[in-house]
Each structure stands twice: as structure tokens, then as C-alpha cells.
Amino acid sequence: MADETPFKELSDHILAEMNAWNASHPQATFLHIEEKARELVSQLEAHLIQASALEREPEDWSHKPESERPTCPVCQTPLLSRGKRVRHVQGPAGRDIELQRTYGTCPQCGTGFFPLDVHAGEKSSLEGWVEYDELANEQWVEWHMPLFDQERLAIHISYPRDPRLAQGAFTLATTTQIWSVFLHLKIAELTIVDEVLTIHLELQNEQEEPLLVATAFQDGTAAVTLTMTPQSVERLADATSEGTIELFLKSIGEVLMDMALDPSEEIVALFDPDAHGEAIYRLSAVAHPAYLWRKNAFAKSVVGVDDAS
Amino acid sequence: MPLESYDEQSEREDIESRYANVLNTLPRTLPHLQQSPSFLLLVKQLRSNGWKDWHILQAVFNGVVNWTTQWLGTQTDRQRDQEGDRIVRRLLKHGESPDDPLIPSSYFTIETMEMLLDVGVATFLKKKGAIFRPRAYNFQKLRQLAQKRYHYLDLDVPHKPLF
Numbered sequence: 001m002a003d004e005t006p007f008k009e010l011s012d013h014i015l016a017e018m019n020a021w022n023a024s025h026p027q028a029t030f031l032h033i034e035e036k037a038r039e040l041v042s043q044l045e046a047h048l049i050q051a052s053a054l055e056r057e058p059e060d061w062s063h064k065p066e067s068e069r070p071t072c073p074v075c076q077t078p079l080l081s082r083g084k085r086v087r088h089v090q091g092p093a094g095r096d097i098e099l100q101r102t103y104g105t106c107p108q109c110g111t112g113f114f115p116l117d118v119h120a121g122e123k124s125s126l127e128g129w130v131e132y133d134e135l136a137n138e139q140w141v142e143w144h145m146p147l148f149d150q151e152r153l154a155i156h157i158s159y160p161r162d163p164r165l166a167q168g169a170f171t172l173a174t175t176t177q178i179w180s181v182f183l184h185l186k187i188a189e190l191t192i193v194d195e196v197l198t199i200h201l202e203l204q205n206e207q208e209e210p211l212l213v214a215t216a217f218q219d220g221t222a223a224v225t226l227t228m229t230p231q232s233v234e235r236l237a238d239a240t241s242e243g244t245i246e247l248f249l250k251s252i253g254e255v256l257m258d259m260a261l262d263p264s265e266e267i268v269a270l271f272d273p274d275a276h277g278e279a280i281y282r283l284s285a286v287a288h289p290a291y292l293w294r295k296n297a298f299a300k301s302v303v304g305v306d307d308a309s
Numbered sequence: 310m311p312l313e314s315y316d317e318q319s320e321r322e323d324i325e326s327r328y329a330n331v332l333n334t335l336p337r338t339l340p341h342l343q344q345s346p347s348f349l350l351l352v353k354q355l356r357s358n359g360w361k362d363w364h365i366l367q368a369v370f371n372g373v374v375n376w377t378t379q380w381l382g383t384q385t386d387r388q389r390d391q392e393g394d395r396i397v398r399r400l401l402k403h404g405e406s407p408d409d410p411l412i413p414s415s416y417f418t419i420e421t422m423e424m425l426l427d428v429g430v431a432t433f434l435k436k437k438g439a440i441f442r443p444r445a446y447n448f449q450k451l452r453q454l455a456q457k458r459y460h461y462l463d464l465d466v467p468h469k470p471l472f
Contacts, residue, residue, distance in 0.1 A: 149457065191312055191439065193450055220447035261312065261439035 010047055014040045050097045062102060070104060079104035137161050141173050148189035159201035164233040168201050168226070168247070171236045175248040191261040196221040199251065203228060210235075213250055215258065222259050226251050313437040315459055324363050324466050331366040334400040338373055338412055343472060345414035352472045355422060361465040362472070368425035369417070374400070375425070376412045430455050 021036055022028075028036070062081030069078040082103045140158040147153055157172055159165035198221060204212075210232035214225045226247075235243025257267055332339065342348045355365055374396050383389045427448040431441065433455055455461035 191454065193446060193454065195447075195450065217445045220450050258442050258444050261434065261441070263438075263440050 007044065007047060007051075010044055014044060046097050050099065077107060080107050139166065139169075141169050143173070145176065147192050149191075151192065153192055153194070154196045155199070156196065157199045157201065160203070162203060164230060165201045165203055165228075167236055168228060168233050169199075171244055171247060172199060172251065175244060176252055190256070190267070192259050193261055194220050194222045194259045197224070197255065197259070198222070199224045199226060201226050201228065203230060203233070205230065211247065211250055213254060215255055217258070222255055224251060224255050312434070312439055312458065317460070317464070320459060320464055321466050324464060327363050327367060328466070328468050330401065331363075331370050334404045335370065335373060337405045337407070337409065338369065339471075341411055342369065342414055342417075348414045348417055349472055351417055351419065351422065354419060359462060360426075361462075362468060363465065364426055364429070364462075365422070366471070367429045368422045370400075371425040371428045372417060372421065373405075373412055376416050377410065380410050427451070430461065433459075433461060 018037065018040055022033075025032070025036075062083070066078040069081075084100055084102055137160065138158060139161050140156060142154070142156045145153045145155055155173075155176065157169045159169050194217065200223070202225065204227045207227065207229060210229045212227040214227075216223045232243065232247075236247065253267075257264055260267060352365060374393050377396055378389050378392045381392055383392050430448065430451050431439075431446075434451060435441065437459070452462065456463070
């Protein structure tokens with residue numbers, strides 16, 4: 001790192017804040033201490049990753065000939081550069097990380113993305129992190145979920161560009177973190193037999209059911225299509241968690257049953273607050289959509305605020 | 310509760326049992342296949358692909374069950390499942406009888422053997438506690454899982470030459 005001073009200052013700040021928090025919370029449980037420590041350390045992680053990623057921004061391909069430009073992953077056409085844009089990824093504990101990237105669009109199919117992230121393989125170094133592209137017509141969120149036995153599940157949520165569906169997609173992305181909680185606490189070492197989970201969201205005004213779910217399995221991919229009414233998406237922003245819980249159970253909960261080789265009753269039991277109150281508590285503490293949508297600047301940049309404009 | 314944990318000794322004992330069971334249950338089919346040049350060529354190919362002899366025996370056993378079920382003229386999936394279960398139970402208890410039809414060696418091809426081993430892997434995982442739902446599965450992934458957790462593709466025990 002070229003200049004280490006900001007990191008040293010941040011480290012000192014984190015230590016001071018932890019000491020102050022400890023002094024003001026003498027009765028804190030181990031769980032609360034752990035959460036506070038993680039929250040503070042996540043600031044340092046986010047800074048380190050942001051600084052490292054920015055140092056690696058290697059080249060500007062916008063003036064290169066077609067043959068040297070990155071190509072569209074969909075139709076292989078050389079991309080058109082749309083200049084440098086600020087890109088946000090979600091880091092540890094929801095920390096917002098800001099990256100400078102050359103944004104490109106495909107003149108053939110209209111797909112838009114940050115090609116350096118794809119072509120430089122940065123995606124794998126950011127495994128486990130939510131990524132998004134706020135400018136493409138077809139938007140997506142993609143990350144890797146660690147599973148039992150060193151396995152990983154790639155999760156890809158796509159949706160037509162629409163702030164309401166963005167909210168649905170990121171709510172789903174957040175609630176799936178419950179798997180990590182279960183794994184972390186060694187509550188559920190589920191045996192997942194698929195390598196990829198794709199979820200496609202659609203908005204449909206004229207349907208009787210607020211939420212329709214269609215699932216298909218092929219070649220190691222579980223493909224889920226969720227068709228939602230605007231009302232059912234709006235419920236996700238309610239003060240209560242009912243809409244979110246319904247979305248999770250009907251989509252992730254159901255597909256989890258089919259993706260795992262474990263007995264159904266054991267999977268159902270995972271969502272019993274009496275049996276796993278601590279896990280549910282952790283989920284609501286770290287992954288409740290309210291955390292994502294009301295407190296986090298990340299949400300502002302996803303829904304309604306185009307930071308490239 | 311996750312699938313049953315790995316115990317090498319127990320796995321080796323199970324493989325020994327599989328050798329003994331298949332040899333006892335197919336006293337007509339195995340000598341017939343041992344005389345078939347095309348089957349012996351197939352065995353050579355499978356071994357070069359990493360198959361152990363107990364994989365081959367298990368696939369042959371599953372093949373006999375499948376072929377006999379078809380030979381009996383079953384029409385529906387339900388009929389095939391019921392008849393298949395009945396044949397497995399009878400073979401494990403009494404072995405092949407002189408009246409049983411003899412499976413043609415041409416039934417066994419590389420593709421059929423791969424499919425039959427997939428059946429064996431799924432049965433193996435079921436015994437470890439896996440629950441299979443009515444959906445399509447990626448059998449390559451199931452093999453990887455059986456190998457990673459239980460060394461399914463690697464383990465073998467000393468045995469008499471079979472082919």
C-alpha cells in the first residue's frame with residue numbers, strides 16, 4: 001500500500017471505539033461483543049479492499065482497437081467504453097466499497113457491465129461479496145455462498161431494471177445469509193447437490209397470486225423464476241418482516257428443500273425460532289432487510305440513485 | 310443431521326460385502342460374462358477409466374435387475390419400481406435360479422455401465438442418509454460428493470481376480 005497512514009489511523013480509531021464500547025457495555029454477552037468487534041473490524045477490511053482494488057485498476061481500454069477491447073460475455077461483440085464510473089460492491093457487514101471502473105456496453109445486445117472485473121478475474125477475488133451493476137437493462141446480483149465441506153454455491157439473481165425488483169433481489173440476497181449463519185453455528189451442515197442457483201425476478205400486474213414460483217433443475221443448476229405483483233414487492237419494505245419471510249420461505253426455503261439431500265423435517269426445523277433462536281436473532285441483526293434498506297448507503301445507490309449520472 | 314460420517318474401516322468392510330454378495334447372487338451371469346470377449350474388452354476400458362472391480366460388479370448387478378424388469382414386460386414406472394424391488398430382494402436372498410433368463414452380454418455398453426454406476430452411487434448415498442426428491446440430478450456431482458465424502462471411487466480391498 002502506497003500510504004499506510006490512513007490505515008494506522010483507522011486501526012487506532014477502531015481500538016479506541018472498542019475500548020469505549022466495552023466500558024459502556026459491561027454486561028454485554030459474548031454474542032454482542034462479537035458483533036461489535038466484527039462491525040468495527042469490517043471498516044478496516046473495507047478500506048483495505050478498496051485501496052487494494054484501486055491500486056490494481058490497470059488500464060483504460062477505451063481507445064484501443066476493437067480486437068484489443070474486452071468482449072461482451074453474452075454475444076462476444078467488442079464493447080464500447082462509456083468512461084470511468086464509480087462502482088459499489090458490498091463488503092463485510094454491509095460496508096459500502098467504492099471502486100473506479102471503466103464501464104462498457106455492448107453495441108449488439110445492450111448488455112452493460114464493468115469488463116475489467118470480468119476479464120481481470122477480479123470476481124473470484126471478491127468471492128462471497130454481493131456485486132451489482134446499476135446501469136444494465138438486465139441487472140444481476142451474484143456471489144458465492146460457502147457450504148459445508150469446502151463446497152461453494154454460486155447464486156445469481158437477475159431482474160429487468162426496475163427499482164422495485166432491485167429491492168426484491170437484494171432482500172433475497174440478504175436473507176440467504178441465513179445459510180451462512182447456520183453453517184457458522186454448525187447448526188446445519190446441509191449437503192447441497194447443485195453448483196449454481198439462479199433466481200430470475202419478474203413483475204406481473206395481472207396475476208391473482210402475489211408471488212408465483214417456478215423451479216427447474218438441469219446440469220447442476222437450480223433455476224427459479226419468481227413472478228411478483230407490485231403489492232408483494234412493496235410488502236418487503238413494511239416495518240414488519242412478514243413480506244420478507246414469505247418471500248424467503250416460498251423461494252429460497254422451497255428450493256433449499258430440493259437442492260439438499262437432507263431430510264425435509266430437518267430443513268423445516270432450521271426455521272423454528274424455538275429451536276434455533278440464536279441463529280434467527282443473528283439473521284435479524286445482520287441480515288434483516290431493514291439493515292439493508294434503511295441504514296445502509298448501499299441501498300441508496302441501488303434504488304433510485306444512479307451514481308454514474 | 311448431515312449424511313453419515315466417513316469411516317474407512319467400515320467402508321472397506323462394505324466393499325468386501327459387495328464383492329461377496331454379487332458373487333453369490335449372480336452365479337450364472339458372471340461366468341457367462343467372463344466368457345464374453347466384448348464384455349472383457351469393456352472391463353479393460355472401464356478399469357483404464359479408474360473403475361474398481363466392485364464398481365463393475367455392482368453395475369452388472371443393477372443391470373441384471375433392470376434388464377430382467379424390462380424382460381418381464383413392465384409398462385409403468387410404478388410397475389418397474391415394484392418389480393425391481395422384488396427382484397433385488399429375491400436375488401439377495403436366493404441368488405439367480407436356473408430358470409432365470411440370461412442377460413445378453415451386448416446389453417452392457419460403456420454408456421449403460423456409466424448409467425448403472427450412477428444408480429449405484431445414488432443407492433450408496435441413500436444408505437448414508439440422503440433423501441432424493443422428484444427432480445433431475447446431476448450424477449457427476451453425486452459421484453464427486455460420494456468420492457469427496459466416502460472415497461467411493463478410490464477404495465478397494467484385496468480380492469480374487471474376477472475378469
